[in-house]
Amino acid sequence: MLTSLQNPLVKLFRKLHQAKARRSQAQFLLEGTHLIQEALATSYPLDIACYTPAWQQAHPDLALRLEQRAERVELVSDAVLEGMATTQHPDGVVAIAPQLLHPPNLDVQGIGLAVETLQDPGNLGTVIRTAVAAGVDGLWLSADSVAPDHPRVLRASAGQWFRLPLAVVDDLNSLLTNWNQAGVQLVATSSYATTDYWAVDFTKPTVIVLGNEGAGLSADLQRQATVQVRIPMAGAVESLNVGVSAALLLYEARRQREWESRGVKE
Structure with missing residues (x-):
């Protein structure tokens, strides 16, 4: 389990708090159980997922699906997760996803x-x-x-x-x-x-x-x-x-x- 705020992974997540880094790395953050659920429901790819032991215990099925879907999964302490997130009270899970906008059809029929x-x-x-x-x-x-x-x-x-x-x-x-x-x-x-x-x-x-x-x-x-x-x-x-x-x-x-x-x- 990752417990150090000096871990390079924490720094990677924190960089993505800024729009400039999100653009240059073509990645963005997903924070919270609901967004993770929606990403999985729509088969959106995930690069890295991190969650706390308490979150894993509360959401065992979601944790298993993350292990199967994300390229990398890490168990982290509460302090590390708070250091990764943009919100003051994250609910226990964050992820990094690639920027893959799906452009609409320019031939508007509806x-x-x-x-x-x-x-x-x-x-x-x-x-x-x-x-x-x-x-x-x-x-x-x-x-x-x-x-x-x-x-x-x-x-x-x-x-x-x-x-x-x-x-x-x-x-x-x-x-x-x-x-x-x-x-x-x-x-x-x-x-x-x-x-x-x-x-x-x-x-x-x-x-x-x-x-x-x-x-x-x-x-x-x-x-x-x-x-x-x-x-x-x-x-x-x-x-x-x-x-x-x-x-x-x-x-x-x-x-x-x-x-x-x-x-x-x-």
Whole structure:
């Protein structure tokens, strides 16, 4: 069992707390039982897994599956595990995994989601979780957004990160241009729009475009939208959290598509 905080393995895990190291090593951290369960459930590869004796005793089946799946497995003390993790009170297991983003199909036939300059990891994780729940085909994220392998993104996604085709895009504007030319409907929210979001026909191939938490969507991407919609709000509320906005539009799209599949007319 590893008990020294000076062990090179501890230093390797700690390096991956930083985005620069995650990029250079093409690896990221998984922390906590739930994320490990989701990684195993989706057959995501694992390079190194570490857990404490107490965790192994509490989760013997998971520990066995980790031994079978991960390239390397180590039993570590509580102090060593705390030194490896980014959270203050880790629940007994951490792992290193390779960065293997599964890009979505650019030929959008259902509902896609494009997000520009999203900064808060909790917001991105929430958007990912909602997108999977709503049955989105894929997510395209601008390169100046928070890194999708940020530990807080993974935790906020509740493990759904592994189930969403996702791509980081250097030029989101050009991608929207291509979709526009291909006849894909591009839907963006705007405070100046007069069309309510539920009035849009989401049964068409559609990409919903969302912007930064504070500044919203850039002018260039706003101009690309073929449909601009508003989310009606009462009182003095000017805007909603980006995760809430995503949920409203995505579930309206899902509702319309399910009704169409059942032959229900509105």
